[in-house]
Amino acid sequence: MAPINNNRPALPPAAHRLPINVDLLAVGIALTLAALIRFGVIHQISF
Amino acid sequence: MTPTGPQRMTPTMSTQTIPLPATVRVPSTSQRIVSLFPGIALLFGIGMLGKLFEHTFTVLRTEHHWLMPQIEYVLWAIILGLIVSNSVGVHRIFLPGVATYELWLKLGIVLVGARFLLQDVLHIGGLSLVLVAVELILSLSVMTLLGRIFRLPPKLTSLLAIGSSICGVTAIMAAQGAIEPDEEDTSTAIAAILTLGAIALFSFPAIGHALHMGQQAYGMWAGLAVDNTAESVVTGALYGDEAGRFAILAKTARSSFIGFVVLGYAVYWASRGKAAVVENKALFLWQKFPKFILGFLAISILATAGFFTKGQLTSLSNLSRWAFLPAFAGVGLRTNLKDLVGQGWRPLMVGILGEIFIALVTLGLVFWSYGHGVAR
Numbered sequence: 037m038a039p040i041n042n043n044r045p046a047l048p049p050a051a052h053r054l055p056i057n058v059d060l061l062a063v064g065i066a067l068t069l070a071a072l073i074r075f076g077v078i079h080q081i082s083f
Numbered sequence: 084m085t086p087t088g089p090q091r092m093t094p095t096m097s098t099q100t101i102p103l104p105a106t107v108r109v110p111s112t113s114q115r116i117v118s119l120f121p122g123i124a125l126l127f128g129i130g131m132l133g134k135l136f137e138h139t140f141t142v143l144r145t146e147h148h149w150l151m152p153q154i155e156y157v158l159w160a161i162i163l164g165l166i167v168s169n170s171v172g173v174h175r176i177f178l179p180g181v182a183t184y185e186l187w188l189k190l191g192i193v194l195v196g197a198r199f200l201l202q203d204v205l206h207i208g209g210l211s212l213v214l215v216a217v218e219l220i221l222s223l224s225v226m227t228l229l230g231r232i233f234r235l236p237p238k239l240t241s242l243l244a245i246g247s248s249i250c251g252v253t254a255i256m257a258a259q260g261a262i263e264p265d266e267e268d269t270s271t272a273i274a275a276i277l278t279l280g281a282i283a284l285f286s287f288p289a290i291g292h293a294l295h296m297g298q299q300a301y302g303m304w305a306g307l308a309v310d311n312t313a314e315s316v317v318t319g320a321l322y323g324d325e326a327g328r329f330a331i332l333a334k335t336a337r338s339s340f341i342g343f344v345v346l347g348y349a350v351y352w353a354s355r356g357k358a359a360v361v362e363n364k365a366l367f368l369w370q371k372f373p374k375f376i377l378g379f380l381a382i383s384i385l386a387t388a389g390f391f392t393k394g395q396l397t398s399l400s401n402l403s404r405w406a407f408l409p410a411f412a413g414v415g416l417r418t419n420l421k422d423l424v425g426q427g428w429r430p431l432m433v434g435i436l437g438e439i440f441i442a443l444v445t446l447g448l449v450f451w452s453y454g455h456g457v458a459r
Contacts, residue, residue, distance in 0.1 A: 058189060063375055063378030067381065070385065070399060073391070073402075074391055079398075081398040
């Protein structure tokens with residue numbers, strides 16, 4: 037067992053990954069939203 | 084911004100270095116979902132505040148003729164996030180939700196596919212692949228050389244080379260399981276890459292304006308040179324809407340190489356007996372491939388095939404902007420300047436020198452491509 041290095045840099049929060057496949061979730065949500073827009077469930081989105 | 088307690092989910096936190104307590108309460112799925120809400124609300128709150136600031140400044144400038152700079156919501160969201168994380172800090176109750184910035188970022192990237200015709204994706208994406216291949220070979224070689232000159236640990240050098248040549252933190256995390264570095268090396272490499280990304284956020288747009296770069300050329304440069312996907316997208320978006328889209332396209336092409344480069348390093352370290360042997364290389368490549376690229380292509384194909392009306396494409400485009408709003412806020416929120424400067428000067432020097440080299444090479448490649456009509 038390697039010794040604990042108390043001087044190591046703090047792990048940046050970017051490494052706090054979600055415990056799910058973010059890529060597939062993003063694709064799933066995007067395709068669902070696209071389908072809802074295509075078939076008129078969601079009408080118009082402004083920004 | 085160093086969280087504590089059972090919420091902390093760090094893939095690099097191995098039992099080899101810090102033993103887990105004997106009793107760890109594992110939260111249920113519903114508890115985990117609920118724990119996301121505060122952070123998500125913070126992301127959207129800061130993003131909306133950025134939009135409000137942009138609107139207010141515009142009104143004051145145009146209707147009241149105040150001398151106000153034109154600052155886009157993108158920059159406001161980052162600045163506000165930076166102010167929060169570096170002043171009061173981000174309380175750990177927000178951390179799980181703030182981590183979802185990656186989901187919003189990828190959702191935005193997939194939806195941006197609606198704004199590209201497939202032929203543009205193939206042309207610009209194909210060009211990007213060629214430029215990325217050149218950039219990869221040069222940056223991997225130079226980072227390895229710099230790591231030796233500055234006497235960095237070999238696996239830290241590998242991580243810095245992987246992170247700076249492909250897609251930053253994602254690539255480092257992908258490599259972590261494959262080449263089995265020390266936790267300290269991973270933390271240092273991530274901190275160095277994030278520091279360089281933060282520098283790029285503010286230096287690249289200034290350089291782009293100084294060189295009078297066009298939107299497309301600048302976007303390509305940001306996508307090819309800035310390491311982390313989030314910083315790359317933001318660096319492009321800070322220059323303009325079109326630059327943001329082209330940064331995404333170039334960055335996506337670059338990210339597609341992640342599996343090959345990580346596999347190369349895994350095979351190298353395994354041959355030296357310092358990492359596990361990769362048994363099924365095809366499966367390894369598929370596991371490391373960023374799947375959101377497939378979603379981006381799928382939306383682009385549907386848009387090109389006329390699946391959506393013009394109004395629907397506008398809605399999809401606006402949806403991508405809504406998705407980017409919390410992602411931009413997350414970039415600011417997760418950047419803690421105190422953490423970034425406390426990583427030691429040698430890895431940072433290697434990173435800075437390597438990044439300057441990569442930025443110059445990719446700038447030259449982009450100017451050559453647009454100067455010789457290779458890109459249009």
